[in-house]
Amino acid sequence: MDMKKKKIHYAWWVLVGLVLMVGLAKGGIMTAGGLFLTPVTEDLGIGMGSLTLYFSISSIVTMLFLPIAGKIIAKYDIRVILITSIILQAGSFAMFGLMNSVWGWYLFSIPMSIGSVFVTQIAGPVLINNWFKKHNGLAMGIMVAAGGAFGAILQPMAGNLILSGGWRSTYIILGVLVMAIVIPVVFLTIRMAPKQKGLLPYGMDAEQKIDETATKKSANTEANRGVTAAVAKKSSAFYALFIFFFFITAISSFGQHVAPFAMGLGYDVAFAGQAMGGWQVGVLIGALAFGVLSDKFGARNTAIFAMLLGLVPVTILILVPENAMFFTIAIAIYGFIVASLGTLGPLLTTALFGNKEYGQIYALAVVGLAVAGIVALPAYGYIFQWTGSYTLALYSILAMLVLNVIAIIFAFKGKKKLEQAGLWN
Template sequence: MTQHKRKIHYAWWVLLGVALIVGLAKGGIMTAGGLFLTPVTQDLGIGMGSLSLYFSISSIVTMLFLPIAGKLMSKYNIRLVLIIGIILQAGSFAMFGLMNSVWGWYLFCIPMSIGSVFVAQMAGPVLINNWFKKHNGLAMGIMVASGGLFGAILQPMAGNLIASHGWRYTYIFLGVLVMAIVIPTVLLTIRMAPQQKGLQPLGIEEVRDNDKKDVRQVEAKGVKSSVALKSSAFYSLLIFFFFVTSIGSFGQFVAPFAMNIGYNISFAGSAMGGWQIGTLVGALTFGILSDKIGAKSTAIFAMIVGLVPVIMLITVANKPAMFNIAIAIFGFIVASMGTLGPLLTTALFGNKEYSQIYSTAVIGLAIAGMVALPAYGYIAQITGSYTSILYAVGLMMIINVIAVLFAFKGKKKLEAAGLWD
């Protein structure tokens, strides 16, 4: 017998590894930070705004390190890079459990953010693009959904652990658990390229067969970046990016909000599990929906539906079942962030100079991460309530509907001027 034909291509094992790595790094570390805000601030006497400022520092570090990370991943062994990355991310997260001053969060969020760039942001897209020439979209969807799946498991568990063993133990437990699972997963499943296993990427034969047929179909069309970046469509897109990220940033304050209105940390952890389930479903839904009705209609739909959980949290948050339903819907809507940004950029400006346009537009994402999180924290600290934040989130959703309409009106102007070709 030979091994010429295998029932399961090794690309699927790489995807399994990627799903575990990204899922644990996101669901167990990145999105769990909000659960600790109230217990830490109460125990150490730190203001909510002061503590949440570490999220802003993380956003700045991430933005600065992203270009460097790509070069390092292409230069050094991928497994070594990911192991160092998870030690930096999960190890720094565990170190929070030993801190007694807010400066500890400010300090350790720097290596944590550097590690997360490799593990949670860069590894998945790079490896999937290397291994999958067919089913690439499916693989990306599975990877994104894995964060919601693991978050739905780990965040309720974290809430219960904080309630029973305290926030210090839970920080350390989660950090060590993630490292203990991710490091063996990296060693056992991850290879940078199929050639390292004596293979070709999944579906490469079909791509080669269709190359000649597809060349004309994939010819780049759209707007030049020099034109796009000066257009009203681009500024409208930038506004959308800023506000959709600000809306999603509320996820870090779901647990403090729940505890502010009388729920305990275990309930808050369960609610965040519902958020993650909503994110999982949304990650698999919005790509399909965009294919069916287009990016414009999908974006408007997402923002209008997003008003439902905002209204519920303002009016009936004191009812546990309604609170959980609202948070799950909120998580579903926030999942649109991962798909709508790239899809709206393509719909508005085409793919002629997509990377230049998109890389500039995501400045809106980075600025929102720096501004919204500490702003929410300080508003809660000053007012003692999250109601005004919810009103602001609802207003941002309405503004985003208007921004999308203006963006596509701007696209028509570009087409009428003969700048879209």
């Protein structure tokens, strides 16, 4: 009897699987891309703006595929989807190491971004929402923190590998490593919903023990609270959330330019890798902190705090970027702020619209993420290509942080309108 009580709920094993999948896919692939920009452009004679256009192609594909992805993940076996997706994402990343023309990046960014939609964006929030009724924010924070934890190890490793073995072999090593670990992990740990294991979500079975039928009814009621996707997408709250996703993604996208920014200031690729390791440590701490803070103070207040804190590192990067210590500290704080995208984005969506049709609403809202990628990533590259500096980009980021505070305030005013109209139930 006591042994049964102490048994670990399967939700935590799902989270372990997500930690490894998201951590390696983000920390080992998505955020590592920036380390390759300067070596590739110098070796192949490609302009920074031209190469970073592959980020725009990825974002366009993401934008087009996100609405479809929400339906696919609800219809088909989650393990088949995720194994296929990691092969597309990590396999395409490895193929970059064989390319001699910028067109190779343009071509393979398409399957890479399709895989990434499921692995790094949709699956985690949907699965955590399904499996965790209690500690939802903490679970989301742990998952996002995984990207920081793995990135803190893999970013410096990638920088040193590029320096010692070249960018080609590093692309291949990272891509193959991620596939080799993630595929068996997904197969062994990931399940779509608690009912597949004969369970209720974590935290649900602890609340009502007397009548199992009443518990299940309560679980279904709780799961269905909120607004429909049809109502949500017409609301001012949705447009404000879309703007939040757009700006926070544009802010986060600067991470791909940290390495060329550092090297443009005279630092080498090894230092850039170490700085990105600091970024990932910031992501790790920020993801955990934002998960805990949102559980205590709410997603709204935590998101506003994050945006205001973001003004600090950007100001440092504008004023004293040549100081190695201040540069590293600023990048680490910047990473801390960027964690708000993965942690607070899903939590804000739930806070604003509930769980009734969460997957569909979240998939629609994060189109703002894709749109920002289309615009911001190459824009930063062209700013550097044309001006030889990222100063203008940093001033733009300051403005976006302030605008996001306004967007959050308007989003929750929009939620009140939905509640007053009787549409949030």
